[in-house]
Amino acid sequence: SAVDAWEDEPMRRQESVEWLYAFDVHCNAFFPLFLLLHVLQFLLLPLLLRPGLVAALASNSLYAAALSVYHYITFLGYNELPFLRSCEVFVYPIGAICAAYVCSLPFVWYAGLNCTEIVADVYFG
DSSP: OHHHHHHHSOOOOOOOOOHHHHHHHHHHHHHHHHIIIIIIHHHTHHHHTSSSHHHHHHHHHHHHHHHHHHHHHHHHHHHTOTTOOOGGGGGHHHHHHHHHHHHHHHHHHHHOOOHHHHHHHHHHO
């Protein structure tokens, strides 16, 4: 009968992530980034703006950690949804962040590349 045929077909549901959930995941991931890059960095500005290798390493490590935490918490938020597959793509940028951090080490050593100095120059000209 038609009812039996309908019951045998697998149900196809349209499942999607609501924009409010995506915004909530973003806000939850952004808060630790905000604390690290705005609050902690502000408190450590006298140390981070000093010339030298230690200040540059601390600054770049702070940025690498903050960006990695953002992507990891984003992964955790979307990984909670059972219908999403391959959520590990949200942690792939952490590998790129780590690679950029390692590749920046010679520039830190020879040129004094300091993310805090760059951002402070952009903000305060």
